[in-house]
Amino acid sequence: MKDIKSMTLSELTDELVDMGEAGFRARQVYTWLHGGVTDFAQMSNLSKSLRQKLAQRYDITAPKVARKQVSQLDGTVKYLWELRDGNCIETVLMRYHHGNTVCISTQVGCRMGCRFCASTVAGKVRDLTPSEMLDQVLFSQLDSGMPISNIVLMGIGEPTDNLDNVLRFLDLVNSPEGLNIGMRHISLSTCGVVPGIERLAELGLQLTLSVSLHAPDSPTRSRIMPVNNAYDVEELFDACHRYFRKTGRRISFEYAMIDGVNDSDEQADLLARKLRGMPAHVNLIPLNDVVESAFKPSRRVAAFQKRLESHGVTATVRRSLGGDIDASCGQLRRRAMQERAGRSEKEGSEEA
């Protein structure tokens, strides 16, 4: 069975025309799908026979809420979804003054290996389909009743490691017949995969590129991010400069502050030098303490920010949301996996 929600409207139109249907039927089906309908039987403006034909050929994805946490502090909602094959992924819904923002996952797990990140501890299991990315937006909006105006691809996974599906997802979520979320309301975050950045530059999409930099010098960056061994920080800065020249879009640099690793004044000075000639925004992130990691949060966040600003670099400190609900970076999935493993160990020992 084909995954109907991963199809663009024009592909769906071709399919229906091939089935001998009028082209406008595709728009009707597409509108139902993007409104969150999960059963062809509910598509009441289609004939019964067409609904049956569709149900024989196509599958409609619909994740189940495996767990939901709501922050008492700021209303952040975190979903753990169970996909059809039993895998789980996370989505976080945050309330900001400028609108509600959803942070979605692009893969089940991640193979990039950043040393401070919980999402990558158990490696990558598989890529998400475009429909599974769309579903995170669709169903967190439907379940929470919070209209979503912004999307960040900053959940579990590396978007450039699943770029074809990510681009197709962007087409879906951007379409006027669907959720109609503008590219300028979407951010894509990468750990620095240079060919991915280049492909995005070629496409010239109006989304915001976020680069997880975390260190301005190669020795430090290699220590915390294995991707730096494939594309080192000099190549990465070159790609960023080209990206800016090509798209005219300001890049946002993520920088998680780690105690004694990347938080010195010298590193702030070097970072400012590397960014010269390109309007950039540095987002300083207080490191989330991940149990599996030896790294600790820096105590120099404010000093580092001041130092960057003294060089004329715009730097903000990311406000931490959902502090009471494991709301970041694969922590909920990690915990659910551990609980599941613990349960099966226990079940195993009871059997023994």
Ligand code: SAH
């Ligand atoms: N793979 C993409 C997107 C997912 S990670 C990327 O690397 O950009 C989203 C952001 O969270 C990245 O900037 C990542 O480096 C950061 N991050 C991961 N673990 C973190 C932690 N323990 N504390 C703070 N930020 C973290």
